[in-house]
Amino acid sequence: MRKIAILGSTGSIGTQALDVIRQHPEQFSVVALAAGKNIDLLTEQAHEFQPQLVSVATKELAEKIQHQLPLNTKAVWGEEGALAAATHPDADFVISAIVGSAGLLPTLAAIEAGKAIGLANKETLVTAGHIVMRKAKEHDVSVIPIDSEHSAIFQCLQGEDKSAIRRLIITASGGSFRDLTREQLADVTVKEALAHPNWSMGAKVTIDSATMMNKGLEVIEAHWLFDLPYNKIDTILHKESIIHSMVEFTDRAVMAQLGTPDMRTPIQYAMAYPKRIPLETEPLDLMKVSQLHFTALDFKRYPCLAFAYEAGQKGGTLPTVLNGANEVAVARFLRGDIPFLAIEDTIAHAMAKHKVVENPGLEDIFEADRWARQIAEKYQPA
Template sequence: MAARRKVILLGATGSIGTNALRVIERHPDRLELVAVVARSRFAETAAIARKFVVPHVGLYEPQNPPVRDALPPSCTFHSGTDAVTAMIESVEADVVLVASAGTSALRPTLAAIARGRTIALANKEILVLAGRFVTDAARRHGVRIVPVDSEHNAIFQCLDAGARTGVRRLVLTASGGAFRDLPVDQLADVTPEQALAHPNWSMGPKITIDSATMANKGLELIEARWLFDVAPERLDVVIHPQSIVHSMVEYLDGSMLAQLSPPSMTFAIQHALLYPERAEGVVAGLDLTRTIDLQFRPLEEGRYPCLQLAREALAAGGTCTAVFNAANEVAVEAFLAGRIGFLEIPRIIRKSMDRAAVREPGSLEEVLDVESDTRRWVAQSIVR
């Protein structure tokens, strides 16, 4: 049997990280966890290190408590993004699973690419903010990026199974979120608690709100443009309430390939970590001896303005996608805190995009400056 793949896990304590640990625990003969990184949850991260006997632990946000007693004796602690990036450059690994949310994982990911590690990518912001820089680096270093988002992983599998030529469009499926069947005229009064009640998936609060507004699908369209090198007009979205068909590829002759599995992130994570190999899964697959209802319907006009705004940002290109992402993040935080209403989220994104001077960035730092400026402006606007 081949040697175990050495895995670095960025974002160990989030929902993707937790499911990744289930996959790694399921396949101890195939996968070895050599480093775990989280934003700030040291106690949880240390517990993971003890359970999996991990030699390296990192936190993006610097901490200097007396941590040695909480870690395995042979474990090295790395505090701050610079230290995490240096750790990725020095620790031997085969694949880096990027499950951290936000921009903190951007430089560590670029460092992993520079070292030639396979990237299993579950972070939306990295490609939304810096898609050109990340994909150019991957091409230069001959690095494969395997998507972990269920929709992109489904397209990756479909393209892997079929021809890469003759593709008409990529179709991302969307559950529709918590309010897919709520009358549009009632959306103004919905609460964060209602928005967090996703009908199919168990996810973190930010992505669950993004599902309700469909901003997440807009981010996924932007990601797909970079992951699969396709023009925006060849990317579509369809509502699929069951979340069993995760995405589809349509060919010029009208044929379609689709990937199906129950709504559990373990399927996509395991595929990315073991690719191109297959193994028994963590969760049972579909039971085709029972009736399975698969429904599809078009997007209802006016229900999901965030998705249309994402399409506009994608068409504008340059720094506009960074503006969309930053404005959405700050607006979602404000909604969760009860400071703005649900329908204020797309209004804030629209105002942010209207004020932005869109340009093609010459450097990664320029993109990050635009993102920071948008965050400050939105935060000040909400305070006023």
């Protein structure tokens, strides 16, 4: 029995991870759940899965939820609460699915406590990949990707030697505005941006898909997960999201992982690894799909992708600034404070102003993140 803690249990990844557990009660049990403010859903989850601990955003929410919980479930709160869930002594596998760099400290704490990690939270690797991967190595902890592209690559690499990799090919759906020109992006609405063509996901990652920053974050995520230089990490537009990513080897063989767009497949693969177990999901019907399309990704059309390669290649605190500015710009767009195209302007502005700190420690990362957020919050588009 694998004992699981889920950080971000009320979100898109968290609820799908619980559905995997629901399908396999003999393989997985839940020991801790961490969420933010959705205490109604968290209460339901606690009654169904009987965790020992749940964590919520504030003391007030913890006091409110405590008397609605099963007798053996304790409510904790805040950053300390998320850390308690991440390091619960009975957990052996932690699903990191809090959105944004708020997931960094709980993920690091879980690694330091020796837990295997199922990593959905890509911002953790973008903002502090060198620290996360170094700690995982020091504590002999596996970080198994949940992000669909990285899970696909991880699956293609089973039994392969790293030296035989020529390049990774990360597929991108193109997001909600893939059929629009840049001129047409000027007055798109939040509702339109949130209508992803293939995946149902949380708001932040859906906007990242629309700006193509999601692919940029995934390029940096792949760099850290697979320890490859940026010139071996390519991206391609593939509008069907059927091929979840590919690996080209030195003998020119290309391995790909295909499937219907359902995150429960990569979530379950990480949870059950190295086993493969059955999953109730829609099978891939290639006759119905009929055609798969591929197009080059144009950096002029998608500047956020260029920013991410630049930040990744320059390194230091620049990826932290890219990520922090992006998180704030996306939040501002979602609350109607700035137009869609100002997301990329905000990130470009913060990156241009930043004085990069080389080989940053955790304090430098926090300082760069705070700085970028402040700059991005104040930025006024022309």
